[in-house]
């Protein structure tokens with residue numbers, strides 16, 4: 349599968365990553381190689397293999413609906429780049 | 444050209460579990476900001492979400508109540524997008540293997556029974572809350588990770604009124620299941636609407652707009668009504684509808700296109716590697732199904748059959764589960780076989796007291812036995828209907844027994860004919876004109892004379908007995 353610069357730009361935008369032109373070139377090559385590597389999988393015959401959405405052979409992992417202690421607001425906000433009172437503060441959002 | 448309106452609704456429902464969907468933070472919307480959060484719901488690295496058993500049970504209950512097929516295999520996916528109320532930069536949701544599909548909801552809209560398809564009901568988690576200040580926006584993550592259900596309808600709804608009736612019916616059922624508050628003002632039930640118009644008879648769907656920001660059922664109906672008119676005007680003047688998200692402005696009564704033009708949404712869904720799949724056993728589904736409470740539709744049918752109620756009366760009584768249970772206990776306690784007197788009191792004076800006080804029927808906290816006693820006094824014609832209504836008001840205000848109030852206010856009707864005869868003779872003496880017109884065949888005059896007797900007895904005479912006595916005296920029968 350080929351990957352072009354437009355696709356890399358688009359994915360970077362979705363991930364909110366800003367790329368310099370030289371980074372764009374480098375990532376384009378690297379992603380191309382990675383996808384080529386993964387493409388080898390399509391040469392395998394998987395007719396007899398059941399589709400899986402998880403690699404672990406376990407299911408129905410659930411927990412009881414019993415409350416436990418939460419963090420204190422101070423702990424929760426400890427790594428916040430910016431806070432106002434006990435709120436996380438972020439650049440103003442419109443709408 | 445005539446157009447047909449086509450509406451599909453997406454309802455987000457907060458499940459009222461004790462803890463969040465993927466962590467053990469207690470859900471309590473009254474608590475101070477960011478005091479109900481933990482490393483899991485803050486999306487800190489190295490944490491592992493585990494789904495809430497009770498939330499899954501509640502979700503299956505809802506899916507069954509809407510006749511959905513529970514999928515044997517279901518899993519969680521990550522829906523990726525950036526917004527400050529979403530600490531992980533993805534929402535845990537369900538994409539291609541939702542919990543359930545292909546259900547339906549029967550509604551009665553403008554007198555007609557209609558079936559609205561339910562495309563799917565799936566599990567997801569709520570985001571945090573944003574408060575917008577002048578220079579910054581503030582984030583409270585207490586709501587982050589609260590279990591949500593998304594209930595997606597088919598585009599089977601053809602008018603704003605139908606949308607309203609769909610929502611009312613949906614809420615009614617959820618309330619019976621007791622799995623959510625369903626309070627739109629508090630945000631525990633939210634509704635977005637997709638609406639498009641198409642030429643009548645056409646099979647193809649028109650370009651739709653998505654409406655958001657409605658915070659009541661009436662708001663949904665009003666926003667849709669506005670949008671029908673807006674789209675009709677555009678189409679009639681030959682303009683195209685643009686596919687966009689529009690926000691309802693309840694104050695101005697208009698929908699406004701969102702300023703931020705988002706491109707086609709690209710959420711890059713993929714299976715959440717932190718959460719393993721669920722295999723839902725038929726046995727478990729059967730067990731949950733057998734534990735479902737009687738739902739409004741069935742309760743209504745049973746009320747009609749068991750208590751001889753009219754469809755109209757039964758429908759009013761099953762409007763809320765608690766009221767229906769209150770009503771049924773009253774009906775059972777009432778000794779007579781004909782339950783109509785109690786029904787009339789429940790959906791008449793009691794309901795209007797409730798409406799006046801903005802309470803539910805059972806919220807009035809009227810003692811059931813006392814209500815039955817009051818109905819008994821009326822049925823035995825010991826008090827007039829009018830007095831009985833006054834007694835009811837006082838019963839609610841003072842919590843005194845009916846009989847005590849009746850005695851205190853001297854409200855017992857006079858049915859004793861010797862006492863009434865004296866008043867009747869007076870009235871006949873003083874109203875010669877009316878007596879004569881009655882004798883000449885004007886039956887209306889009798890009503891007037893009965894009224895006079897009622898007046899002189901200070902409303903305590905039994906009007907039926909008075910009528911009989913008067914007639915007998917005047918006709919000599």
Ligand SMILES: [Zn+2]
Pocket residue numbers: 463466467468479480481482483484485588
């Ligand atoms: Zn938490």
